[in-house]
Amino acid sequence: MTFEDFNLNRQLLNAIAEAGYETPSPIQEQAIPLVLQGHDVLGIAQTGTGKTAAYVLPLLMRIKYAQGQTPRALILAPTRELVMQIHEAIGVLGKFTDLRYVALYGGLGPKTQIENIQKGVDIIVATPGRFMDLYLRGEIGVKQLTTLILDEADKMMDMGFMPQINRILEVIPRKRQNLLFSATFPPKVERLSENFLEAPVRVEVTPQATTAERVAQVIFEVPNFRAKINLLEYLVQDAAVFQRGMVFVRSKEAAENIYKFLKRKVVSEDEVRVIHANKGQNTRINAMEAFKEGNVRILIATDVAARGIDVTMVSHVVNFDVPLIYEDYVHRIGRTGRANQEGKAITFVTMSDEYHIAKIEKIIRMTIPRTPMPPNVDVPETPFEEKQEMLRELDNQRRKEDPNFKGAFHEKKHKKFVDSKPKKKQTISPRKNGNKRKK
Ligand code: AMP
Numbered sequence: 001m002t003f004e005d006f007n008l009n010r011q012l013l014n015a016i017a018e019a020g021y022e023t024p025s026p027i028q029e030q031a032i033p034l035v036l037q038g039h040d041v042l043g044i045a046q047t048g049t050g051k052t053a054a055y056v057l058p059l060l061m062r063i064k065y066a067q068g069q070t071p072r073a074l075i076l077a078p079t080r081e082l083v084m085q086i087h088e089a090i091g092v093l094g095k096f097t098d099l100r101y102v103a104l105y106g107g108l109g110p111k112t113q114i115e116n117i118q119k120g121v122d123i124i125v126a127t128p129g130r131f132m133d134l135y136l137r138g139e140i141g142v143k144q145l146t147t148l149i150l151d152e153a154d155k156m157m158d159m160g161f162m163p164q165i166n167r168i169l170e171v172i173p174r175k176r177q178n179l180l181f182s183a184t185f186p187p188k189v190e191r192l193s194e195n196f197l198e199a200p201v202r203v204e205v206t207p208q209a210t211t212a213e214r215v216a217q218v219i220f221e222v223p224n225f226r227a228k229i230n231l232l233e234y235l236v237q238d239a240a241v242f243q244r245g246m247v248f249v250r251s252k253e254a255a256e257n258i259y260k261f262l263k264r265k266v267v268s269e270d271e272v273r274v275i276h277a278n279k280g281q282n283t284r285i286n287a288m289e290a291f292k293e294g295n296v297r298i299l300i301a302t303d304v305a306a307r308g309i310d311v312t313m314v315s316h317v318v319n320f321d322v323p324l325i326y327e328d329y330v331h332r333i334g335r336t337g338r339a340n341q342e343g344k345a346i347t348f349v350t351m352s353d354e355y356h357i358a359k360i361e362k363i364i365r366m367t368i369p370r371t372p373m374p375p376n377v378d379v380p381e382t383p384f385e386e387k388q389e390m391l392r393e394l395d396n397q398r399r400k401e402d403p404n405f406k407g408a409f410h411e412k413k414h415k416k417f418v419d420s421k422p423k424k425k426q427t428i429s430p431r432k433n434g435n436k437r438k439k
Pocket of ligand 1: 024050051052053
């Protein structure tokens with residue numbers, strides 16, 4: 001099948017050619033004709049499948065050219081990064097049309113965004129919160145809206161956007177075409193789709209939450225934080241192999257620490273960046289752009305900061321910490337193995353992560369193979385406190401499964417000890433020998 005087989009106009013076909021897309025991806029093959037015919041569509045597709053173009057192309061075809069002052073299509077997405085990416089995709093695919101499109105997201109003042117709306121707009125791409133803000137200020141006319149698209153609906157549910165989405169549904173015209181895209185299809189998305197879509201046609205490119213087959217996944221069993229650091233250091237050293245990798249970390253403090261360590265000890269300063277919620281909008285955008293353009297080899301990120309970032313040709317995804325929102329595993333590894341690139345997803349698993357890995361393996365319906373630690377990675381003893389922390393975590397997990405479980409780690413008995421010791425902050429001290437690189 002080729003793009004010529006769809007009923008797309010010359011402007012769009014030229015833009016597709018210029019973007020370098022040769023053949024439609026499976027989600028595009030399925031979704032484009034349905035959207036063109038005016039159906040409501042439920043699309044289950046991860047990022048990296050071409051799902052954005054799967055709805056943007058037929059949308060551009062349907063609304064064709066600039067018309068009136070107020071928007072005819074609204075695309076809602078969970079994060080500003082994703083909003084910016086969708087906006088960019090519209091720019092690429094709509095290059096030869098005169099359609100006007102505006103991105104609305106929080107984190108900065110609305111002045112420019114309002115000015116852009118006032119110039120006249122055909123498509124709005126927005127985070128739900130900012131859209132509602134500007135609507136309530138009377139800045140957005142919604143009467144002409146005929147298409148509503150929700151992208152990454154599962155993320156929107158996870159991030160608590162349901163009330164905003166409901167309010168938006170209340171104020172926009174009822175007669176419209178609805179599209180809903182989601183990487184996974186948990187019950188809450190199912191409920192949303194029942195409320196939101198009318199007689200939808202479902203298209204799916206991978207079964208629910210099944211991770212891209214082309215991503216090679218491995219687990220390293222790593223006993224403690226220090227060993228994780230040593231393993232990461234080992235993995236990132238060879239720039240010919242670890243060409244462009246994202247390292248996912250649970251907390252922003254750990255992300256910052258790992259960043260500083262790599263910068264100081266392992267790689268040169270311009271090879272690594274970090275993004276997390278404490279970084280300003282501009283810093284995050286700059287880091288993302290530098291990484292995207294290949295100027296930065298390693299990007300350390302928390303899930304929240306990394307949500308929706310579209311980077312192709314990521315050679316490695318390292319789960320320094322196992323994600324606690326299990327669907328995030330799918331999102332994380334979806335960043336590698338894109339657009340027919342071979343990718344590798346590496347997960348560090350400690351004793352207390354086994355519980356979470358079992359749940360993740362259930363979601364992805366496969367067992368992730370385990371690899372022994374490379375022999376030349378130093379594995380230090382687990383510090384007493386870290387071990388206690390993990391044992392407590394194990395107890396909590398068993399309690400979650402069995403509320404009657406009393407705990408192997410007797411919390412009461414140790415209470416005094418546990419409370420009297422202030423929690424040590426995890427910092428990374430330079431290695432004793434001070435060697436910059438390990439041979
Ligand atoms: P998405 O799944 O929408 O995040 O898209 C993933 C990446 O694939 C983006 O960088 C798109 O530009 C690219 N892409 C989308 N459709 C195609 C296609 N048919 N052929 C090649 N690349 C594509």
